[in-house]
Amino acid sequence: MKEARTRDDEIPDRLTLHVGGEERLFERARARPRPNELVVSPVELHQRNVQRRLREARLPSDAFRFADPVEICLRALEAAGRPTAAVDRVDRLALIRSILDAAAADDSTDPSRSTDLPLPTGASSRDPRRVEQIRTEVEAITNFHSERIAAWTETAGGLDGPIDEGAAELLDAALAIERELRDRTAEAVSETALLRRATRAIAATNGSAWDEAYPGIERITLLGLSSLSAPHTDLLNALLAVTPVAAHVHFREGTGEYLRRRVPDLLAVDDPGTEAFE
Amino acid sequence: MTGADRLALSAPIEAPDAPVIEIASPTRRDEARSALAVATALRDADVPVRDVAVAVRDLDPYEEPLFRAALRHGIAPVFWTQLRVTRTRPYALVESVCEALAGEAVDREALLRPLEIRWSPAAPPGSDTQPTEWPIEPEAIHRVRESLPDGSRSIPEWIEVIEAIDATEGVDDRFRRFAQWLEDSPAPEPASVASLLGEVIEGYADRGLPETKAADAPALLDTETDARAVVRVRTLVRQLRRKFADRLDEGTLERSWDAAADLAGEIATQRPGRREHSNARALDVFEANDVWALDVPYVIAVGLTAEEWPRPTRSALPPEFQEAVLRGGEGSETLAPRPAWVGGRDRDQFVDALRAAGDCVVVTRHTRTAGGDDVARSPLLDHVETRRVSEASRRRLVGTDRELPPALREVVGDGTESGAAAEEGP
Numbered sequence: 110m111k112e113a114r115t116r117d118d119e120i121p122d123r124l125t126l127h128v129g130g131e132e133r134l135f136e137r138a139r140a141r142p143r144p145n146e147l148v149v150s151p152v153e154l155h156q157r158n159v160q161r162r163l164r165e166a167r168l169p170s171d172a173f174r175f176a177d178p179v180e181i182c183l184r185a186l187e188a189a190g191r192p193t194a195a196v197d198r199v200d201r202l203a204l205i206r207s208i209l210d211a212a213a214a215d216d217s218t219d220p221s222r223s224t225d226l227p228l229p230t231g232a233s234s235r236d237p238r239r240v241e242q243i244r245t246e247v248e249a250i251t252n253f254h255s256e257r258i259a260a261w262t263e264t265a266g267g268l269d270g271p272i273d274e275g276a277a278e279l280l281d282a283a284l285a286i287e288r289e290l291r292d293r294t295a296e297a298v299s300e301t302a303l304l305r306r307a308t309r310a311i312a313a314t315n316g317s318a319w320d321e322a323y324p325g326i327e328r329i330t331l332l333g334l335s336s337l338s339a340p341h342t343d344l345l346n347a348l349l350a351v352t353p354v355a356a357h358v359h360f361r362e363g364t365g366e367y368l369r370r371r372v373p374d375l376l377a378v379d380d381p382g383t384e385a386f387e
Numbered sequence: 388m389t390g391a392d393r394l395a396l397s398a399p400i401e402a403p404d405a406p407v408i409e410i411a412s413p414t415r416r417d418e419a420r421s422a423l424a425v426a427t428a429l430r431d432a433d434v435p436v437r438d439v440a441v442a443v444r445d446l447d448p449y450e451e452p453l454f455r456a457a458l459r460h461g462i463a464p465v466f467w468t469q470l471r472v473t474r475t476r477p478y479a480l481v482e483s484v485c486e487a488l489a490g491e492a493v494d495r496e497a498l499l500r501p502l503e504i505r506w507s508p509a510a511p512p513g514s515d516t517q518p519t520e521w522p523i524e525p526e527a528i529h530r531v532r533e534s535l536p537d538g539s540r541s542i543p544e545w546i547e548v549i550e551a552i553d554a555t556e557g558v559d560d561r562f563r564r565f566a567q568w569l570e571d572s573p574a575p576e577p578a579s580v581a582s583l584l585g586e587v588i589e590g591y592a593d594r595g596l597p598e599t600k601a602a603d604a605p606a607l608l609d610t611e612t613d614a615r616a617v618v619r620v621r622t623l624v625r626q627l628r629r630k631f632a633d634r635l636d637e638g639t640l641e642r643s644w645d646a647a648a649d650l651a652g653e654i655a656t657q658r659p660g661r662r663e664h665s666n667a668r669a670l671d672v673f674e675a676n677d678v679w680a681l682d683v684p685y686v687i688a689v690g691l692t693a694e695e696w697p698r699p700t701r702s703a704l705p706p707e708f709q710e711a712v713l714r715g716g717e718g719s720e721t722l723a724p725r726p727a728w729v730g731g732r733d734r735d736q737f738v739d740a741l742r743a744a745g746d747c748v749v750v751t752r753h754t755r756t757a758g759g760d761d762v763a764r765s766p767l768l769d770h771v772e773t774r775r776v777s778e779a780s781r782r783r784l785v786g787t788d789r790e791l792p793p794a795l796r797e798v799v800g801d802g803t804e805s806g807a808a809a810e811e812g813p
Binding site for chain 2 (some may be wrong): 129131152154155158161165191202203207228239242243246249250251252256257259260261263264267268269272275276300314318324332334335337338339344361362363364366367368371374375377378
């Protein structure tokens with residue numbers, strides 16, 4: 110399979126971006142007393158495909174430890190002594206429904222006063238699933254980081270009316286619902302919130318939370334990505350900043366060339382993992 | 388988007404080394420038959436089933452036609468996909484029990500529904516008493532339904548009705564015992580909901596599941612689905628206990644069997660698991676997103692139509708905003724783009740399906756809807772050179788002789804010859 114790599118001044122030294130080329134992993138398969146490479150794939154069956162190929166090629170998998178991004182964050186948080194409980198989607202939708210109901214009740218008791226909750230206009234704006242979709246999309250694009258939220262506002266402002274206002278409303282709605290969710294639960298609002306918490310914990314402990322969670326891991330390999338969300342980017346950014354681990358990202362071939370070009374800009378935020386909610 | 392970036396998401400796809408053979412069939416059902424006929428004809432040509440994988444962009448509209456086509460050809464498919472638990476019998480049983488218990492009164496349909504889905508009392512531990520007594524045969528349920536009156540009644544009233552009929556016409560005692568079991572059920576608390584529904588599921592595992600197995604085809608596909616569903620519903624009942632307790636604490640749910648049924652439905656439709664079992668003699672059917680890094684000689688990619696593959700991800704964001712984020716200029720540099728907005732994920736999955744094949748890719752599509760409208764060819768196919776199978780060859784493929792199309796015959800033949808040549812080489 111063809112492979113293209115990027116390694117230049119625009120990205121941290123220990124980050125290597127690949128398009129395809131995942132079979133390079135098999136070249137590193139060797140017997141070892143314990144793993145030194147963390148193999149991370151967001152899609153569950155992709156791990157199994159890699160393991161199946163190792164097995165079929167009769168290669169040892171001792172060098173590899175497989176995980177998904179959320180698992181990694183849970184371990185890092187445990188090592189840092191931080192809480193790991195998060196609300197799941199079923200409960201989150203129920204919370205959103207009660208938030209929407211409360212807002213609607215406010216409106217009806219005092220019609221002169223419109224609700225504090227800024228929701229986008231449209232028939233489906235009171236559907237919890239739609240509100241949750243808006244929240245997760247904004248989260249994937251911004252990771253609720255103040256610089257990216259500013260970038261959203263600027264980008265929306267550059268569009269023609271009325272689309273500019275529509276895009277700004279979606280951001281406000283997502284931030285408002287995220288705030289309300291935080292007020293209503295002691296747990297993390299989502300697994301993605303745990304990703305941010307782990308990102309901050311790794312940075313705040315200057316990498317010791319990571320070392321404790323994954324001693325002996327020298328390399329982290331991200332496989333099979335069709336996008337690089339802001340939460341994943343920020344986690345990677347923090348790891349590269351405070352740990353000696355080398356990171357290899359393998360994009361998929363249909364989108365890899367495009368994504369590779371975008372990575373340097375995506376990494377250009379300060380204090381990755383921090384949130385604009387204080 | 389800048390010229391360069393736009394190009395990157397619509398750039399030519401580098402063609403794989405393996406040949407790509409294209410089969411167009413009239414309808415989706417024909418397409419599923421063509422795809423399975425290829426798998427079967429390959430098997431007839433001594434290609435192990437394990438060396439073939441089917442990749443489908445979205446299994447929803449294809450699972451049923453592929454399943455039927457597989458049965459026709461005597462192939463056992465394994466769908467690596469979500470088990471749609473709400474459509475299974477064990478789930479329907481749990482739901483029907485909640486409904487029979489919900490409210491003050493139920494009609495005879497709601498009363499008898501659990502029995503129709505093979506409600507059986509859990510077998511006493513370590514015993515196997517009267518294995519033929521439960522579940523109640525459909526004929527007996529039908530007879531009793533005929534003799535029960537219309538209208539809604541409470542469970543105690545139904546027991547009286549059943550006893551009255553019994554006195555005059557004779558109803559077998561199993562109906563009274565079932566109604567009595569409903570009557571004796573505890574008030575819906577987290578622990579009691581979990582233990583009662585747990586008991587229902589174990590009753591099904593002991594006595595309902597063997598019925599499925601007895602009625603099943605030799606490949607036991609229904610049995611597998613049923614058994615997987617039992618496992619899933621057991622897990623669901625455990626989750627239900629915890630979530631029911633949470634919701635009661637929060638005061639967001641009332642203490643009722645109705646509410647328990649709703650909550651079970653909510654849990655069942657979220658993040659379903661996968662059928663994780665592998666069988667070397669079964670044909671693997673994947674969703675296209677899952678074939679990444681797979682390495683098999685033959686891949687049959689199904690559903691290459693303009694409507695279904697690519698199908699950009701739905702988003703709440705205006706397309707103009709998406710485009711600005713994808714472009715990554717003028718202040719939007721740090722915003723994380725999703726190539727899926729413009730079909731990037733579909734491109735990835737298409738390339739993955741092509742790359743997964745070592746010897747040959749067969750792409751299939753259909754050309755009209757069930758209603759007779761035209762269905763266009765996927766634009767992704769424009770990126771690769773395909774060898775098209777004629778309609779006459781396709782008919783011979785799906786016919787009783789299952790004749791491999793010439794293009795595919797060449798691949799199978801070539802494989803053997805080059806293998807032999809390599810062995811004889813210096």
